[in-house]
Amino acid sequence: MVEGNFVDYIRIFIRSGNGGKGSAHLRREKFVEKGGPDGGDGGRGGHVIIKGNKNYWTLFHLKFTQHIRAAHGENGGKQHSHGADGKDAIVEVPIGTVIKSAETGDVLKEITEEEQTFIVAEGGKGGLGNAHFKSATRQTPRYAQPGIKGIEDKIILELKILADVGLVGFPNAGKSTLLSVITSAKPEIADYPFTTLKPNLGIVKNRAYQSFAIADIPGIIKGASKGKGLGQRFLRHIERNALLLFLIPADSDDILQEYKTLANELAAYDKELTHKEVFIAISKADLLDEELKEEIDQEVQKEFSPKNYIYISSVTQEGLQPLKDKLWERLQS
Numbered sequence: 641m642v643e644g645n646f647v648d649y650i651r652i653f654i655r656s657g658n659g660g661k662g663s664a665h666l667r668r669e670k671f672v673e674k675g676g677p678d679g680g681d682g683g684r685g686g687h688v689i690i691k692g693n694k695n696y697w698t699l700f701h702l703k704f705t706q707h708i709r710a711a712h713g714e715n716g717g718k719q720h721s722h723g724a725d726g727k728d729a730i731v732e733v734p735i736g737t738v739i740k741s742a743e744t745g746d747v748l749k750e751i752t753e754e755e756q757t758f759i760v761a762e763g764g765k766g767g768l769g770n771a772h773f774k775s776a777t778r779q780t781p782r783y784a785q786p787g788i789k790g791i792e793d794k795i796i797l798e799l800k801i802l803a804d805v806g807l808v809g810f811p812n813a814g815k816s817t818l819l820s821v822i823t824s825a826k827p828e829i830a831d832y833p834f835t836t837l838k839p840n841l842g843i844v845k846n847r848a849y850q851s852f853a854i855a856d857i858p859g860i861i862k863g864a865s866k867g868k869g870l871g872q873r874f875l876r877h878i879e880r881n882a883l884l885l886f887l888i889p890a891d892s893d894d895i896l897q898e899y900k901t902l903a904n905e906l907a908a909y910d911k912e913l914t915h916k917e918v919f920i921a922i923s924k925a926d927l928l929d930e931e932l933k934e935e936i937d938q939e940v941q942k943e944f945s946p947k948n949y950i951y952i953s954s955v956t957q958e959g960l961q962p963l964k965d966k967l968w969e970r971l972q973s
Contacts (some may be wrong), residue, residue: 643896647698647699647702647703647799648698648699648798648799648801648877648882649699649796649797649799650699650702650703650795650796650797651707651742651794651795651796651797652702652705652707652708652709652731652795652796652797652800653699653706653707653708653731653790653792653793653794653964654688654708654709654760654761654791654792654793654794654795655688655707655708655710655714655761655766655790655792655793656685656686656687656688656710656729656761656762656763656791656845656881657684657685657686657687657709657710657712657726657727657763657765657790658685658686658712658713658726658764658785658787658788658789658790658791659682659683659685659712659764659765659766659767659788659789659790659942660681660682660683660685660712660713660714660715660716660723660724660726660762660766660767660785660787661682661685661714661715661716661723661766661767661784661785661786662664662679662680662681662682662716662766662767662768662769662770662772662784662787663679663680663681663682663715663716663718663721663769663770663784664677664769664770664781664782664783664784665677665678665679665680665717665718665719665770666678666679666770666780666782667718667719668790669873673674676774676779676780677769677771677773677774677780677781678697678719678769678771679717679718679769679770679771679784680716680717680718680719680720680721680722680723680769680771681716681723681766681767681768681769681772681837682713682714682715682716682766682767682768682769682785682787683713683715683716683722683723683724683725683726683766684713684725684726684764684765684766685710685711685713685725685726685763685764685766685787685788686710686711686712686713686725686726686727686728686729686763686790687710687728687729687759687761687762687763687767688708688710688728688729688731688759688760688761688791689728689729689730689731689757689758689760689804690731690733690737690739690749690757690797691730691731691732691733691751691755691756691757691758692732692735692737692751692752692753692754692755692756692757693732693733693734693735693754693755694734694754696732696733696734697734697841698734698785698799699734699737699797699799701721701732702731702733702797705836705931708729708731708830709729709950710726710727710728710729710761710763710790711726711727711729712726712787712790713725713726713763713764713766713787714726715787716766716767716769716784717758720769720771720792722766723766723802725763725766726763728763730757731753732798733797733799734751734923735751735752735753735754735802736750736751736799736800736801736802736880737749737750737751737797737798737799737800737908738751738797738798738799738800739751739758739760739795739796739797739956740794740795740796740797740798741793741795741796742793742794742795742930743761743793745796748760748795751816753803754836759847760793760795761790761791761792761793762790762791762797763790763792764788764789764791765787765788766787766788767784767785767787767788768782768785769784770782770784771905772859777846779827782946784792785903787853795875796896799928800843800877800879801855801877801880802840802853802880803853803854803880803881804852804856804881804882804883804971805844805852805853805854805855805881805882805883805884805885805967805971806854806855806857806877806878806881806884806885807819807854807855807856807857807885807887808857808878808881808884808885808886808887808902808906809886809887809888809902810898813887813888813889814887814924814954815856815857815884815887815925816840816856817954818856818887818921818923818952818954819840819842819856820855820954821954821957821960822842822844822854822960822963822964823831823842823843823844823845823854824842824843840855840856841853841854841855841856842854842855842856844964844967846964846967846968847963847965847968850968852967852968852971853887855877856877857877857883857951862897869917873947878906878913879910879912879913881898881916881918882917882971883917883918883967883970883971884906884913884916884917884918884919885919885920885921885947885967886899886902886903886918886919886920886921887921887923888920888921888922888923888943889922889923889924890922890923890924890925890927890928890932890936890951891924891927895922895927895936895939895940896939896940896942896943899920899943903918917970918948919950919966919967919970920940920944920948920949921949921950921951921952921959921963922936922940922949922950922951922952923952923953923954925951925952925953925956925959926950926953926955926956926958933951935954950962950963950966
């Protein structure tokens, strides 16, 4: 999905380098009769390598890259001269990038660490020079091996955001507003569904020397796990979050049912998501008086302990500091 500079999906054609030819040279020098074979080996073709770089947070730098080609290995030469290896093509990607085969969809590797590398296409091996084929019965072989061809393939690079907390909720639940007031992120905010068409990542600074990353995942709707709305495109960003923060507005028709619908969509996408720790923030608390809060408490506590949810208001700042404290506490446990 692409919006502005955020790109989390790229399909690229890759080709590693061909191996260089081995040399079939025969030594020819003055005063040296029948010098014999002295052909060197061909160089290895360049690899196509994917490398993690923590300075990237999106695949935008690859948005207009359709082909990645490594250099060919050079041919071997006389006097046992080895051909130079082809230059590798190194593709730097953000931490959290998944590499898939475009043909089968199989996951080839996940880049989860800075400087981590993965050879996605090996360069062809260089051919052996004729010096390797000399024997007692074959003193002057006039042939050498050709280099092995490189690999051509298509791959998919798919980004999964690495964040401590994933912010989950229906469209227009106020996720972007919350993110804007507890972090320095500046997401687009408007009063209509699907304002957020890309994940937004922000850093929450909480008290002295405490900070954690929170990702605002674009709004989920019923049927999202089957591709409805923004569909599965963004559900994958939740997979790497340590904690899920469900944001449900206080003026929802049924807070518990809204939570269950969201949770069911996550479970339908990946059952492993049901094992993640969950915390609930009931937003727009500025609309509630104590009597309405008591009514909501009676309903919510049928499913959750009071320590697992909190009332907040992004407008009046109610509950925001306790929310940050609770999230930090959960992340440290």
